[in-house]
């Protein structure tokens with residue numbers, strides 16, 4: 094059975110252009126392993142927009158986030174920390190899911 098993931102619609106263009114190649118998620122949203130093919134839909138309206146292949150799933154602490162993470166999100170580090178703080182207020186333990194378009 095194919096797995097699914099949702100992204101906020103505002104990230105769709107960056108994902109489709111290959112500008113966003115990681116996502117940082119809480120544990121309950123990181124149940125993927127390298128090689129998984131995953132159907133990607135928009136969170137707001139559930140519209141499918143691409144398939145991705147999972148490259149890697151790695152634990153990362155909020156306080157360890159650095160510019161390399163931000164670049165892979167097509168953001169600055171302050172922007173990335175702000176976005177994550179809004180989605181997951183107070184959460185320190187995240188998982189970095191690296192992916193590529195298929």
Ligand SMILES: CC(=O)Nc1ccn([C@@H]2O[C@H](CO)[C@@H](O)[C@H]2O)c(=O)n1
Nearest residue numbers: 099100101104116117118136176177
């Ligand atoms: C829709 C949903 O259920 N959850 C999430 C959770 C996270 N993200 C994005 O991943 C990166 C790091 O958190 C940032 O770019 C976030 O905006 C997302 O698009 N959708």
